[in-house]
Amino acid sequence: MTNAHLTHVWAPRALGILRIVAALIFMAHGTQKLLGFPASPNPGPAMMSLSWIAGVLELVGGALLALGLFTRPVAFLLSGQMAVAYWMAHAPRSFFPVLNGGDAAILYCFVFLYIFTAGSGAWSLDNLRRQGA
Numbered sequence: 001m002t003n004a005h006l007t008h009v010w011a012p013r014a015l016g017i018l019r020i021v022a023a024l025i026f027m028a029h030g031t032q033k034l035l036g037f038p039a040s041p042n043p044g045p046a047m048m049s050l051s052w053i054a055g056v057l058e059l060v061g062g063a064l065l066a067l068g069l070f071t072r073p074v075a076f077l078l079s080g081q082m083a084v085a086y087w088m089a090h091a092p093r094s095f096f097p098v099l100n101g102g103d104a105a106i107l108y109c110f111v112f113l114y115i116f117t118a119g120s121g122a123w124s125l126d127n128l129r130r131q132g133a
Contacts, residue, residue, distance in 0.1 A: 015119070019066075022115075024062065030060070061081075071120035072119065075112045079110075086102045086106055089102070
């Protein structure tokens, strides 16, 4: 097998796996905030607060990304959400992400930005919608 063949066959699959895994882990943040699962010592956020809106974006956006539905606009929105979360909640604590707890927010921001530019990859409802059109 040539490198070109490996890239042609496996790159969309690897992108699909990255999208699905990142989305499912991201969704857990929303389920914790909004549904109390997994259990958290923090109480659920007040409706329409920034934390509640973040939870809705994490839960609904994560589900849409996991399914690969409206992938590009959702990934763009979630990338922005993570940039805002980093600068509002983490950066004021320390300059260093390892000290301010913002490394996950940075990674999500750039993973979602990559998905926005690269598309959904394999195994997405977006691909099924395109084939049916």
